[in-house]
Amino acid sequence: MPITRIFAIYYKYIVNFLSLIEAKREGQALSAAQIKEMIAAYTAGKIPDYQMAAFLMAVYFRGLTVAETGALTLAMRDSGDVLKLPEDPRPVVDKHSTGGVGDKVSLPLSPLLACLGFRVPMISGRGLGITGGTLDKLDSIPGFKTLIPTGRIIEIVQKLGCVMAGQTTRMVPADKGLYALRDVTGTVPSLQLIVASILSKKLAENLQALVLDVKFGVAAFMQTEEKAHELAQTMVALGSECGVNTRALLTSMDTPLGCAAGNWLEIKESVHCLEGCGPGDLNELVIACAAHLLVRTGKSKNLAAAQKEAADCLASGKPRRKWDELLLAHGADLAAFNQKLTLDHTAPEVVELKAPRAGFVSRCDARIIGEVIRDQGGGRLNKESVLNYDVGVDMMAKPGEAVKRGSILCRIHAADKAQADWAKVRVQSAFEFSDEPPKLLPLIREVI
Numbered sequence: 001m002p003i004t005r006i007f008a009i010y011y012k013y014i015v016n017f018l019s020l021i022e023a024k025r026e027g028q029a030l031s032a033a034q035i036k037e038m039i040a041a042y043t044a045g046k047i048p049d050y051q052m053a054a055f056l057m058a059v060y061f062r063g064l065t066v067a068e069t070g071a072l073t074l075a076m077r078d079s080g081d082v083l084k085l086p087e088d089p090r091p092v093v094d095k096h097s098t099g100g101v102g103d104k105v106s107l108p109l110s111p112l113l114a115c116l117g118f119r120v121p122m123i124s125g126r127g128l129g130i131t132g133g134t135l136d137k138l139d140s141i142p143g144f145k146t147l148i149p150t151g152r153i154i155e156i157v158q159k160l161g162c163v164m165a166g167q168t169t170r171m172v173p174a175d176k177g178l179y180a181l182r183d184v185t186g187t188v189p190s191l192q193l194i195v196a197s198i199l200s201k202k203l204a205e206n207l208q209a210l211v212l213d214v215k216f217g218v219a220a221f222m223q224t225e226e227k228a229h230e231l232a233q234t235m236v237a238l239g240s241e242c243g244v245n246t247r248a249l250l251t252s253m254d255t256p257l258g259c260a261a262g263n264w265l266e267i268k269e270s271v272h273c274l275e276g277c278g279p280g281d282l283n284e285l286v287i288a289c290a291a292h293l294l295v296r297t298g299k300s301k302n303l304a305a306a307q308k309e310a311a312d313c314l315a316s317g318k319p320r321r322k323w324d325e326l327l328l329a330h331g332a333d334l335a336a337f338n339q340k341l342t343l344d345h346t347a348p349e350v351v352e353l354k355a356p357r358a359g360f361v362s363r364c365d366a367r368i369i370g371e372v373i374r375d376q377g378g379g380r381l382n383k384e385s386v387l388n389y390d391v392g393v394d395m396m397a398k399p400g401e402a403v404k405r406g407s408i409l410c411r412i413h414a415a416d417k418a419q420a421d422w423a424k425v426r427v428q429s430a431f432e433f434s435d436e437p438p439k440l441l442p443l444i445r446e447v448i
């Protein structure tokens, strides 16, 4: 192609896209065709990140209409391949979370679902803001590869019943780019951008049923229950409209999920869950997600029967063995992984935080814990950030727990002594205590 023509195409996108940024800045609605063209141009590298960042910020403040959100979701889904799995009696299902601290549900859930007779072609994301991402956690496993071609994704799902991969240049590439940009431009907590990001990935998997874990609270992108409810309703409506039997669980994210947060520490806790010794809140959510999918696909008559089936399967040890098969299929070094699991810690410095008084833990603030882990290098502050997989917090005391003066509230895993010292001061401020046991609300607040 002559250079003048290449320049003309590039110039057309720059000029046209500027008018779209301006239109959105002024609160105008874009047409489906404009959104489709914008996503195609961005995916083809014809819109620079600085302009897309400006557009995302305009969306953050101005929002998108229902029609725009639907068009954006479909355009992002169609930016790459849509999975076509061979005909098979095993229903194709998945789960996705809007993001939380210590939220590792997907890790034990995938092999559990495979053992319950589903196929789970899980396309996940990296950490966003202070919330952890499944792909970053998986990267802490020696040799585990998350960037795998579509053909191999299909092969692994067909053979094992589950796979855990990332967006690629072939699958939802638009989300791969936008996700990374939103993470470092303060534009993650936009309801419509979250809907498009999550559903574009899930629709590209060609699912029959989907369960969404929509979080609210101090460490969630939607801090109030009302906003989370709106997000859940929007996703359930759009998912169902696109032919996916969708349900959402509204869950609290004021306290980290489980007793460990940080990439490698969460892998370790996921293995504990698969071995029947995971923390209660994690087990509850894993079993609830599996149970809703059993009911949605007609594999169980009702929720109580489904919960029993999922709990029995988890306790059988089969999902733990499936986990090892999954690791091998993703190229992991199983011997190195098992050796790493035996280590008490992998970070150079570990300090204990002690309770300053006797009583009951009344608060363990997930936002503070998430910020400390991100600032220690467990999450990203810009696109070039290099992660430290070993930092984090474990052995966390949870609200309702009785403590004596001097008993362990948590351990902080840090890169060095200086980092451990400042992290300790900050994590201390995450905990509060009461004389009487605090009133605890259920983890799963609503099913939509």
Ligand code: URA
Residues within 6 Å of the ligand: 097, 098, 099, 124, 125, 128, 188, 193, 194, 195, 197, 198
């Ligand atoms: N998870 C995603 O995949 N996207 C979001 O925007 C938020 C959580």
